[in-house]
Structure formats: C-alpha cells, structure tokens
Amino acid sequence: MQKSAPRQRIQKGAIATPWAQELAQAIARPEDLPEALAERIAPFANAQGLFPFKVTPYYLSLADPRDPRDPILLQCLPDAAELKERPGLELDPIAERRHSPLPGLVRRYPDRAALLLGRACAVHCRHCTRRHMGQGNIRGLDAAGLEDAIAFLRDHAEISDVLVTGGDPLLLDDEVLAHALSRLRSIQSVRVIRVGTRAPVTLPTRITPNLIKTLRRFGPLYVLTQFNHPREITSLSKIALGRLASAGLPVANQSVLLRGVNDDPEVMEELCRNLFGLRVRPYYLFLCDQWPGLEHLRTSFDAALAVSEHLRGRLSGLAIPQLVVDLPGGLGKVPVGPDYVVRREPGKVVLRAPSGERVEYLNPIVQEPAEKEA
Ligand code: SF4
Incomplete structure (x- = not known):
C-alpha cells in the first residue's frame, strides 16, 4: 500500500476546476478513510503486491460504510481475499502484453487497436484488468510514445478503429487530450475513435462543457463507460451523461459482472433500464477476467447466464447488454448466452x-x- 497520496499535478497558475480539486482530494491512505473503513482495510494496508487503493470522495459518498457487502465498497476497497492465490491464473488474463507491438498500444484484432493514453484513474477498481500495467498509476504514453504509436497506426492502414483507454484518458487535461485526439485524427485510415472512461461513474464533474467541445471536434467518437450498479446513477452522473448524449456523442456501457455488486438479475435489470432511459446503450456485460485474487468478485458462468436470461423479454433488445467472455490468452471476446x-x-x-x-x-x-x- 502506498504511503503518500498520489496527487494530480495542477499546473502553477492554472485555475483548479472542481473536477481537478476533487481528483486532488482522492483518498489513497487508510488513515484518510472514515474510521470504520480504515479499520476494515488496516490488516493488509501494507501488503506487498496489492493494487493500491484510491477513491474519490464523490464515489465513496455513494457507499454505505456500515454495510460490509456494500456494492460500491466492494468495487473500491481492497479485500484480504485479493491476497489469495489460485494456481493457473495469469497476471495478464487477456494477454495484452503479448499483443502489444510497442509500449502503449495493444492490438488483438486486425482492424482495431487500443491506445493506452490515460496515466491514472480516479478510482482504482478492484476488478481492473489493467492493474498489472503499473502499481497504482497505469503507465500512460508520453509525447514520444504517442508519436511512435501514431507512426505504427499510420503504417497499418487496416486499423480503422482506435480505442483510447489507459488508465482513464479523460483525466488528462483538455489540451493534452485534444493533442492526442488530433494526432489520431491526422491518420486517414482511422475512421472511428472510441474513448473508454469511468469518469461519468467515479468523477462525473469531469464531463465539463469544455471537455464536450473538445470531444466533439474529433468525431465520429464513441464514449464507452462502465456503470456496474444502479446506485452509481446520481444527479451528477445524469448531468454528465446528458451532456455527452446531447452533444451527439454516443455513449455505450460496458458492465463487469461482479459477485455481490450486480449478479442479482433484478439489480442488473434496474441498471440497464435506467441507463437506457438516459440515452446510454447497455452494450456489454463482461464476465470478470480471471485475475488472481479476484475469486471473491467473480461469478460462475451459470450465474451469468441466469442474469442474461432474466433480461430477455423484460427489456427492449436495445437495453440488453451482450454477455461476453474476453477469452483468456487474448483471443478476443466471444458472445455467450442462454440457448434458445x-x-x-x-x-x-x-x-x-x-x-x-x-x-x-x-x-x-x-x-x-x-x-x-x-
Ligand atoms: S477506471 Fe478502468 S482502467 Fe481505471 S482502475 Fe477502473 S477499470 Fe481499471
């Protein structure tokens, strides 16, 4: 567990925006948590190899600290179960390292690539599939790395769709983000840009009018987010999602199915129904990747099928996410579901x-x- 709080650097002289202030106040030390929660994680606060914890005051405020199985806390507080080994599970469950032609770029499909631009996240989700990429702060691309990635994409014209991810790319300043997106847009063969972000969930004030203006300049651009529980839909996240949708930026949600968070079919139904009403398309429902130390958050395949089966017939097809497994070994996603x-x-x-x-x-x-x- 890291000793000092990772602080977002705010440039001297720059006016700190509310989202930057909120990010600077992110809690990363047990002693900064409410007492009951600090006690809960104290026994393994200094455990080596544990993904360091970090949570925004906003996201923590959605939790009920008295509930040991609170769905928000399950996603953001370390758990002793993370230290349990399970033989046979890899540290890079979807083999992104093996499919990385150069640092900061992952290519697992012929026509798509992921650009790991974001350097940090507002919350360290316990189920994160990229936590092997850096202890705490995921290594994002620096200026030289970005140019190498741009050169690679330019040389591979068959790549027409680039997912900008990280880390959370929307934690970058607007100018830094605009520069990266403009470099991507300078490649003729890149038709679609997708931005993967959990900011609407964990730091919704980040979705400012200026950010929206920035994103709109580089369309066609899709926003992929990750709401996992209905309680994550708040008045602030509604404003954020409304801004994106009203600007013509399509938003799709990729939930991760997590034990105790959203493996109750009715919870998932409520989440999908509410997102759909906010013009967010429930897109994927991922079975949790086979990460060592995540056994307590993973659900069985049959439990996942039961959730999927429950949604069919209750929700419009547009509001039903496709249940998928991101295959171990980096072989891509496959849709799974009840057999009709x-x-x-x-x-x-x-x-x-x-x-x-x-x-x-x-x-x-x-x-x-x-x-x-x-
Ligand atoms: S926001 Fe995404 S990349 Fe960041 S910790 Fe959460 S799941 Fe991982």
Missing part, C-alpha cells in the same frame, strides 16, 4: 420463448443453389 434453440429438425427449428414455451420456426421452402444444380 431446443432442437433442429428437417425443415424447421424448435425455439424456446423467454416464457419457456416451445415454438417451431419453419425454414423457407426454396431449393438451395447446390440442390438446383444437381
């Missing part, structure tokens, strides 16, 4: 409705081209 095909028969298939009823779907009576020729 009961059996196949000649000329038809028998399907299961969300209500459980069986229904036949008839194949069309047309000859396939091969049959015609024969």
Whole structure:
C-alpha cells in the first residue's frame, strides 16, 4: 500500500476546476478513510503486491460504510481475499502484453487497436484488468510514445478503429487530450475513435462543457463507460451523461459482472433500464477476467447466464447488454448466452420463448443453389 497520496499535478497558475480539486482530494491512505473503513482495510494496508487503493470522495459518498457487502465498497476497497492465490491464473488474463507491438498500444484484432493514453484513474477498481500495467498509476504514453504509436497506426492502414483507454484518458487535461485526439485524427485510415472512461461513474464533474467541445471536434467518437450498479446513477452522473448524449456523442456501457455488486438479475435489470432511459446503450456485460485474487468478485458462468436470461423479454433488445467472455490468452471476446434453440429438425427449428414455451420456426421452402444444380 502506498504511503503518500498520489496527487494530480495542477499546473502553477492554472485555475483548479472542481473536477481537478476533487481528483486532488482522492483518498489513497487508510488513515484518510472514515474510521470504520480504515479499520476494515488496516490488516493488509501494507501488503506487498496489492493494487493500491484510491477513491474519490464523490464515489465513496455513494457507499454505505456500515454495510460490509456494500456494492460500491466492494468495487473500491481492497479485500484480504485479493491476497489469495489460485494456481493457473495469469497476471495478464487477456494477454495484452503479448499483443502489444510497442509500449502503449495493444492490438488483438486486425482492424482495431487500443491506445493506452490515460496515466491514472480516479478510482482504482478492484476488478481492473489493467492493474498489472503499473502499481497504482497505469503507465500512460508520453509525447514520444504517442508519436511512435501514431507512426505504427499510420503504417497499418487496416486499423480503422482506435480505442483510447489507459488508465482513464479523460483525466488528462483538455489540451493534452485534444493533442492526442488530433494526432489520431491526422491518420486517414482511422475512421472511428472510441474513448473508454469511468469518469461519468467515479468523477462525473469531469464531463465539463469544455471537455464536450473538445470531444466533439474529433468525431465520429464513441464514449464507452462502465456503470456496474444502479446506485452509481446520481444527479451528477445524469448531468454528465446528458451532456455527452446531447452533444451527439454516443455513449455505450460496458458492465463487469461482479459477485455481490450486480449478479442479482433484478439489480442488473434496474441498471440497464435506467441507463437506457438516459440515452446510454447497455452494450456489454463482461464476465470478470480471471485475475488472481479476484475469486471473491467473480461469478460462475451459470450465474451469468441466469442474469442474461432474466433480461430477455423484460427489456427492449436495445437495453440488453451482450454477455461476453474476453477469452483468456487474448483471443478476443466471444458472445455467450442462454440457448434458445431446443432442437433442429428437417425443415424447421424448435425455439424456446423467454416464457419457456416451445415454438417451431419453419425454414423457407426454396431449393438451395447446390440442390438446383444437381
Ligand atoms: S477506471 Fe478502468 S482502467 Fe481505471 S482502475 Fe477502473 S477499470 Fe481499471
């Protein structure tokens, strides 16, 4: 556990914006937590190898400190269970290091790449899949690293879609962010930019009118965020999401399915319904990556299917996230879900409705081209 608070550097003379002040006040020492919470993490506060904790006062204010299973605290407070080993699990569960052609760039698909631009996060999510990339502050790209990445992307014109991530890229100053986005936009073959951020969840004041103006300059640009529990939707996060949507910046949500946080089907239904009402498309529901020390937060595959099954038939298809597994080994994401095909028969298939009823779907009576020729 780190001893001193990681402070966001605010340039001398610059006027500290509320979000920067909030970030500077992020809590990273047990003694700065309310007493009950400090006691809770004290026994392993100095444990080596533990992802250091960090939380904004705003995000912590959403928690009930008296509840040992509070869904906000489960996401941001270290737990002794993180120190438990499980043989066979890798420190880089989706093999981003292996798929990194140069520092700060990950390429796991032919047409897409992730640019690890952000250097820090407002909250260190306990389930973070990138915590191996730096103890506490994820190593973001410096100016030279950014130019190397730009050169790589320029040389690989088949990459048309770049995810800007990190760390949280929206914790960078507007000018720094604008510079990186303009460099990306200078590459003709990059058609779409996606920005992965948890700021609307953990630091919603970051979504300022000036940030919106900055992002709008570099469209088509999608914002991918990560709300995991309905309690994360507050008046401030509603303002943030409203600003993004009203500016024509499509927002999609990628939840991580976490035991005790959102593995209750009704909790997930409420989250998806509320996000959809705020013009946020529930996009993915990830099974938690196989990180060592995360067994207490992971759910079983069958529990994940049960959540997915519950949503079907209750919500509009646009409000139902696709359940996915990011395959170990960096082989990409695969969609998984309850099977609605009961059996196949000649000329038809028998399907299961969300209500459980069986229904036949008839194949069309047309000859396939091969049959015609024969
Ligand atoms: S905001 Fe994203 S990158 Fe940062 S700690 Fe949370 S999950 Fe990890």
